Amino acid sequence: MAQATGTALVYDEQMSRYKLLWLDPACELEVPERLTVSYEALVQNGLSGRCVSVPVREATDAEILLAHSEEYLEAVKKTPYMSLEDLMTFTQQYGDVYFHPNIYHCAKLAIGAALQLVDNVMTGSVRNGLALVRPPGHHSQHSAANGFCVFNNVAIAAQYAKKYHGVKKVLIVDWDVHHGQGVQYCFEDDPSVLYFSWHRYEHQNFWPNLKESDHDSVGKGKGAGFNVNVPWNQVGMENSDYLAVFFHVLLPVAYEFGPDLVLVCAGFDSAIGDPEGHMCATPDIFAHLTHLLMNLAGGKLCAVLEGGYNLSSLAQSVCQTVLTLLGDPAPRPTELHGPCESALESIHCVRSSHKQYWSCLKHAADMLSYEPSTKHRKVMEGALISQNQDEQGQKTEEGSTTELVFPELLQRVAPAVRTALVLPDAVECTDGCAHFSAKKAPDPLALNRLSMNGKESGDEASLTALANLIPVIEKMEKNEIQNCLALVPDVSTAAATVVQQANTSLTKRVLVVWVGEGPLPTQMMGDEKTLLVHLGSKEQEDLNSKYYVPISLKKGCRDTAGLLQALLGVLLPLGFQFNPSLVLLVRTPGGNVATAVWQQLTCLLQGLAQGRTLVLMQEKETSSISATASCLLGNPAPSLGPLGAPMPDNVEALERLGHRLQAHWKLLQTTAAASRRSAPCGYTPSSRMKPPSV
Numbered sequence: 001m002a003q004a005t006g007t008a009l010v011y012d013e014q015m016s017r018y019k020l021l022w023l024d025p026a027c028e029l030e031v032p033e034r035l036t037v038s039y040e041a042l043v044q045n046g047l048s049g050r051c052v053s054v055p056v057r058e059a060t061d062a063e064i065l066l067a068h069s070e071e072y073l074e075a076v077k078k079t080p081y082m083s084l085e086d087l088m089t090f091t092q093q094y095g096d097v098y099f100h101p102n103i104y105h106c107a108k109l110a111i112g113a114a115l116q117l118v119d120n121v122m123t124g125s126v127r128n129g130l131a132l133v134r135p136p137g138h139h140s141q142h143s144a145a146n147g148f149c150v151f152n153n154v155a156i157a158a159q160y161a162k163k164y165h166g167v168k169k170v171l172i173v174d175w176d177v178h179h180g181q182g183v184q185y186c187f188e189d190d191p192s193v194l195y196f197s198w199h200r201y202e203h204q205n206f207w208p209n210l211k212e213s214d215h216d217s218v219g220k221g222k223g224a225g226f227n228v229n230v231p232w233n234q235v236g237m238e239n240s241d242y243l244a245v246f247f248h249v250l251l252p253v254a255y256e257f258g259p260d261l262v263l264v265c266a267g268f269d270s271a272i273g274d275p276e277g278h279m280c281a282t283p284d285i286f287a288h289l290t291h292l293l294m295n296l297a298g299g300k301l302c303a304v305l306e307g308g309y310n311l312s313s314l315a316q317s318v319c320q321t322v323l324t325l326l327g328d329p330a331p332r333p334t335e336l337h338g339p340c341e342s343a344l345e346s347i348h349c350v351r352s353s354h355k356q357y358w359s360c361l362k363h364a365a366d367m368l369s370y371e372p373s374t375k376h377r378k379v380m381e382g383a384l385i386s387q388n389q390d391e392q393g394q395k396t397e398e399g400s401t402t403e404l405v406f407p408e409l410l411q412r413v414a415p416a417v418r419t420a421l422v423l424p425d426a427v428e429c430t431d432g433c434a435h436f437s438a439k440k441a442p443d444p445l446a447l448n449r450l451s452m453n454g455k456e457s458g459d460e461a462s463l464t465a466l467a468n469l470i471p472v473i474e475k476m477e478k479n480e481i482q483n484c485l486a487l488v489p490d491v492s493t494a495a496a497t498v499v500q501q502a503n504t505s506l507t508k509r510v511l512v513v514w515v516g517e518g519p520l521p522t523q524m525m526g527d528e529k530t531l532l533v534h535l536g537s538k539e540q541e542d543l544n545s546k547y548y549v550p551i552s553l554k555k556g557c558r559d560t561a562g563l564l565q566a567l568l569g570v571l572l573p574l575g576f577q578f579n580p581s582l583v584l585l586v587r588t589p590g591g592n593v594a595t596a597v598w599q600q601l602t603c604l605l606q607g608l609a610q611g612r613t614l615v616l617m618q619e620k621e622t623s624s625i626s627a628t629a630s631c632l633l634g635n636p637a638p639s640l641g642p643l644g645a646p647m648p649d650n651v652e653a654l655e656r657l658g659h660r661l662q663a664h665w666k667l668l669q670t671t672a673a674a675s676r677r678s679a680p681c682g683y684t685p686s687s688r689m690k691p692p693s694v
């Protein structure tokens, strides 16, 4: 089947036609404007026009019964005919939810919107999409409404995808700030649906105050290991905390799982300014979260709106998500200083709880019996504190929350040319790219630049190839070209030239990702403007350099699971924290990396440097041109399928490397302070394997 393209937007303003009809402080945040404001923002930013508009429909009884009981459905069916008084009474049997004569209709449309999205993605008429819906779904349960939710839109969508599209494995990523306990209950013993949720928890002091929202609820029976909870035990979590959880918990597990479809419970109450979440992650983080999920399942991603109660934060976050689904480069993340201590405790705990279920976590540190730094408070005492904190969300006359101060939506301007190809003349072209010959007579200015850099001694062919690269790099700097694939006679010389050229400006930082064996150009062993990460098989000496990171893997790049672990757990955290303005991806001849893994690498690295990626390959590697160009053009990498276990030696080596580097690069941390202090010193692979000598 041809590569699916396009982003669906499933929306109908009908879903804004219900509201709270009585006084209830717990529910007044859930307003119709949440939906209209989100949609208006998409229109204003020209994004709805770039999406494929997909109509909603009402879900059928059979579809609702995929996740709910008949008794509950029959009860909800009566609500359109109830008096106000009866609606209030009906509402009272559930927690933090309200009914309205029109909510049953809207709830059926919300499910139908999610199912329309799944249909369009699964049949390949679009690649991905967002359903903007009300009421939300992830708190609703088999026989209960809860937390503004009536029917479980995403749970039903997952069951539907399995039943009607033959989907074998579904990943549900719940980035809403609340625990989607309804989704957890639905799939607790089901190994075909992996549910991940992070949520404000505060040691059970935050709503819904459940024991089963903690990190040790991992699923039951055959589903053990397929429920991943990351509790936030403090408010104020930032971009670094969210990214650290993706790099060290969600992504390794998700890639090992190998889903056929990704569903996102896309709640934006986890963004800054939200009166429920009290978190500090900025709206642009959703561009990165989205991008990081877009190469799973061959790009089949369906996002469905859940929470989000600060209208301005919500609208910005929705726009960032859709921009990324459409393929626009994500903005550069702002200063990431690494996860906070409380987030590290959570990460440490969840990795430890799951180590027996996932190969990628097999060597994760055990929890120690140290006293946690974030003290466990008594539930009742804490509940009072949470309630008082919530008073700070001030209300305007209309009942919407006043806007807090956070960065404006960063305007993203996509370059006119997405992908430039610099190829030897005889080489076959790939569609959709701009071509730059490597053999045409070079620009004299560029030649002059090269000779100033001491390159005049090289042979004419390689000099010409280099000279033709320079105008492309300049265009990338001017935002006229986003990325480039160049085939050159000698990758080593070309890489050195590019780094030299890029470093001429003071603010430029280059991340060099060197795949395969050397020779590494000696003049680029790394400095504060050049971070060099070398993925290869040669045993490296344990250099203690911050800017030269050799990742040596046994069997080189052929241990797919090991390489993925290196990519997700080391390269991406380093890259995000370094925050380059250009990524230079170099593949040496005979690098021996499988095409599908190379594509994951190429795709994921485009989350950095606003997608400014320059790929250098050896002239003769013409068979990789179309696979590489496809990734640079924004097509998803093909699914790797479920991953096996990485080679134990490689896991050990990565663990050791992480410990060595985490003093410099805090985004590599995966453990809380108490265990981190003891880990790096006296740590050897063999001491890990043997029981401690008493």
Ligand code: Q9C
Pocket: 026, 096, 136, 137, 138, 139, 147, 148, 149, 176, 178, 207, 267, 269, 276, 306, 307, 308, 390
């Ligand atoms: N201040 C969704 O985000 N409880 N639901 C609020 C505590 C209800 C959130 C009371 C929160 C429900 C979809």
Ligand code: ZN
Pocket: 176, 177, 178, 267, 269, 306, 307, 308
């Ligand atoms: Zn929520």
